[in-house]
Amino acid sequence: MRRGTIRLTAVLAAAAVGAGLLAGCSGKNQVPSIGYAVDATVASYNGGSTLGATSGAAAVFGRVLTGFFYTGPDGQQVADTDVGTAKEVPGETQTVQYRLNPDGVYSDGVATSCDDLVLAWSARSGRFTRPDGGPLFDAASTAGYADIERVDCQPGSKDATVVFRPGRRYLPWKTLFTAAELMPAHVVAQAVGVPDVVGALQGGDGALHARIADFWNSGWTMRPGELDLTEFPSSGPYRIESFSASDGLVLVANETWWGSAPETSRIVVWPRGTDYAAKAKENALGVVDIGAGSVDGLTLDGFDERTVPSRGAEQLVLGTGGVFAPVEVRRAFAQCVPRQALFDTLGKAGEPPRSGLGAGPLNAHVVQQDSLYYPAVAGAADPFRGADIPAATASLAGARAGAPTIRVGYLAPDARRAATVAMIAESCRGAGITVVDAGAPDFTPTRLAEGAVDAVLGGTASAPGPAGSSTGVAAFAALRAGSGLDVGGFANGRYDAITDQLAGETDSTVTLNLLTEAENLLWAQLPSIPLFATPRTIAFGAGMQNGIAGPTLAGTGWNMDRWVLQR
Known part of the structure; x- marks a missing residue:
């Protein structure tokens, strides 16, 4: 067991037994390889990049690329003390001391x-820009990193001191330098031909900065059968052995890992695009973590299967240009989307609880349903609870937009999302709005920014699969101007100022006021339309031990190095 998580995992295991989410069996023969079906896509090794974040790198590489913290099964940040320690230092200026494990070594x-x-x-600081003013690095977001003034580091050292800007505090600092986002700098140094990245980035050579950014942006892009494994070293209990369309992403025990060895030496990740029904029939799966109702014909006989609400927010992210440039058109569309009917038909994870995650349609953009603040801010959604065709018709007439056509894109095939688009199309037809299903097997959220679609149907930050965390950092960042996750191009100075203040606010009354203002603003501007907490189907095969459901951005593979399958 990872040293830093023994106590936590024991507590979670006890809780999961009560909830029926912990898999266990007393079989005699351990299976040497476990198949893991997860509906993330394997597109980039770099979880801090826009491509990595929007494809689901955190759900695949959390135990390959480790960090000082990782996302636990409830969405919380958990310290990984095998990697090192992070300690906030008392003082007027926020300072965090990081110390990497002396034994830490890449594969x-x-x-x-x-x-x-x-x-x-x-x-991820936003400090490096192109001549046109755009960001040099294609970072998913700059949240927290932009607040750092400097990182004191002697190249090659195990110690770093992170000093934040005077007057700024970043309360969720444990979301920085995390699993799947802390990348191997020595690979970049080798690729661009410098002794060390620290000196290169501290220097004034703009051309060199651009070369570093080019590799960071695209050097870790992953295509089946085309990996140069020397550029993909591991800092965790597993390393990549191979990646192909036919054999999946094969992870094997990392011989140089200094922590506890993984319980199972081989994990085969079957990402989005796999024929999961066929793999289940072949008995090739031990763990399944997919969107509920997303796969037609999938039978999980013999699995301990549960459908649970996740921390991912199923939502429509709208463009702010093209057909949706007038806010009145966005409002008309939101008024004809049958949010209550969508929840009743497609969004329930079993019998809904009275409150909390999955209790009903999601009535907030950035505040989660189990937050103490949620009941106070959810009222702004009242005009959009169910399809109001007369109101939508009136809003459209006021916009003088004629009869618009809305193209909704998502990563296909996905039976539940296809049904979602069909229900929206049927409802909005009454208001004179044509909704087109633009789902595609090669869809990425960037198609919205490119103008190829008008809306994206996905989870938090447009993720196709596992999404969400208790900190909500990605949800806030996805609507911040200039963020890589802001695929809709939403830009509102007041919203950005609110998020900046919330990041360091400790007064609950001020926090409530800011969140209320944020939700009022977002329901007025409608850069996105929240639908419901994305239901996830999580299943463990017979004989599976130590499997704990993780309905968050890290997925159920958050502790895959502890999995044991006995048959």
């Missing part, structure tokens, strides 16, 4: 170092 034999932190901060 290629290169020691982990503070260079990795400098690279992460530099890439």
Whole structure:
């Protein structure tokens, strides 16, 4: 068991037994390889990039690329003390001391170092820009990293001191330098031909900065059968052995891992696009973690199967240009979307609870249903609870937009999302709005920014699969101007100011006021339309031990190194 998580995992295991979500069996023969079906896509190794974040790198590589923290099964940040320690230092200026494990080494034999932190901060700080003013690094977001003034690091050292800007505090600092986002700086140094990344980034050579950014942006892109494994070293209990369309993503025990060895030496990740029904019939799956109702014909006989509400928010992210440039058209569309009917038909995870995740349609953009603040801010959604065709018709007439056509894109095939689009199309037809299903097997959220679609149907931050966390950092960042996750191009200075203040606010009354203002603003501007907490089907095969459901961005593979399958 990971040293830093023994107590937590024991508590979670006890809780999961009561909820029926912990798999266990007393079989005699351990299976040497476990198949893991998860509806993320394997597109980038770099979870801090826009491509990595929107494809689901955190759900695949959390135990391959480790960090100081990882997302636990309830969406909370958990310290990974095998990697190192992070300690906030008392003082007027927020300062965090990081110390990497002295034994830490990548699978290629290169020691982990503070260079990795400098690279992460530099890439996500927003400090490096192109001549046209745009960001040099295609970072998913700059949340928290933009508040850091400097990272004190002697190249190659195990120690780093992170100093935040004077007057700024970033309360969710444990979301920084995390699993699947702390990338190997030495690989970048080798690729661009410099002794160390720290010196290169501290220097004034703009052309060199651009080369570093180019590799960070695209050097870790993953295509089946085309990996140069020397560029994909591991800092966790598993490393990549191979990646192909026919054999999946094969992870094997990392021989250089300094922590507890993984219980099972081989995990085969079957990502989005796999014929899951066929794999189930072949008895090739031990763990399944997919959107509920997303796969037609999937039979999980013999599995301990549960459908649970996740921390991912099923939502429509709307463009703010093209057909949706007038806010009145966005309002008309929101008024004809049958949010209550969608929840009743497609959004329930069993019998809904009276409150909390999955209790009903999601009536907030950035505040989660189990938050103490949710009941106070949810009232702004009242005009959009169910399809109001007369109101939608009136809004459309006021916009003088004629009879618009809305193209809704999502990663296909996905039976539940196809049904969602069909229900919206049927409802909005009455208001003179044509809704077109633009789902595609190669769909990415960036198609919204490119103008190829008008809306994206997905989870938090447009993720196709596992999404969400208790901190909600991605949800806030996905609507912030200039963020890589802001695929709809929403820009509102007041919203950005609110998020900045919330990141360091400790007064609950002020927090409530800010969240109320944010939700009122977002329901007025409608950069997105929240639908419901995405239901997830999580199943463990007979004989599975130590499986704990993780309906968050880290997925159920958050502790895959502890899995044991006995048959």
